Amino acid sequence: MAKKNIGAIAAVSPIPAFIATVADKAGNSNLITISYGGIVNAVPPMVYMSVRDTRYSYPMLKETGEFVINIPGENLTEETDLCGIISASKLDKWEASNLTKIPASIVKVPMIEECPVNIECVTKHIIALGSHDIFIAEVVATHADEDVLNDENKVMIDKFKPFAFCYNAQEYWTLNRLIGHYGWAAKEAKR
Numbered sequence: 001m002a003k004k005n006i007g008a009i010a011a012v013s014p015i016p017a018f019i020a021t022v023a024d025k026a027g028n029s030n031l032i033t034i035s036y037g038g039i040v041n042a043v044p045p046m047v048y049m050s051v052r053d054t055r056y057s058y059p060m061l062k063e064t065g066e067f068v069i070n071i072p073g074e075n076l077t078e079e080t081d082l083c084g085i086i087s088a089s090k091l092d093k094w095e096a097s098n099l100t101k102i103p104a105s106i107v108k109v110p111m112i113e114e115c116p117v118n119i120e121c122v123t124k125h126i127i128a129l130g131s132h133d134i135f136i137a138e139v140v141a142t143h144a145d146e147d148v149l150n151d152e153n154k155v156m157i158d159k160f161k162p163f164a165f166c167y168n169a170q171e172y173w174t175l176n177r178l179i180g181h182y183g184w185a186a187k188e189a190k191r
């Protein structure tokens with residue numbers, strides 16, 4: 001198959017689309033959809049998200065350094081999109097999305113009850129990259145709905161039903177079939 005050079009596009013796909021919650025010191029909170037985010041370190045557990053300084057959420061995040069990564073199931077695709085296309089400067093996104101604020105265990109930022117996985121984060125580094133600033137944070141607590149966990153506290157994708165974002169095409173896609181396990185190829189190679 002011939003390759004076509006489509007330019008210098010960060011076409012890493014799929015990537016997540018999660019709703020981050022942020023809050024200022026006065027306790028005002030907001031919801032912002034993020035797809036530039038993920039894991040950056042194992043021990044200590046660390047994650048990142050990149051945020052433009054023009055976002056309403058940005059000064060809140062800068063002020064407290066705390067945020068929660070709330071991972072939605074596919075039933076929340078519309079709410080996720082909504083929190084990513086409207087700014088809190090125009091409208092209260094808690095009210096518009098009908099999502100429910102619940103307290104986190106360590107950070108002062110609320111979590112979203114309807115999201116099956118919630119990851120509490122405390123920022124350790126902020127690096128300006130150009131269009132976005134990257135917030136690199138330590139995970140201080142993680143919560144999951146009991147009905148998406150197996151006996152070993154692993155999040156079961158078939159119960160949780162997360163979805164992915166395809167950056168290039170700007171589309172949301174489901175993940176609906178198990179096709180392998182980590183380390184599976186090594187076992188196959190020994191045969």
Ligand SMILES: Cc1cc2nc3c(=O)[nH]c(=O)nc-3n(C[C@H](O)[C@H](O)[C@H](O)COP(=O)(O)O)c2cc1C
Pocket residue numbers: 017030031032033034035036037050051052054055056057058080081083084085086087088089132165
């Ligand atoms: C799927 C999706 C992913 C997004 N990812 C990011 C991101 O990683 N960083 C960012 O700054 N904005 C991102 N946005 C845009 C913000 O979510 C959007 O501008 C939002 O309205 C900002 O909210 P705020 O002004 O209330 O903070 C994304 C939007 C969508 C729909």
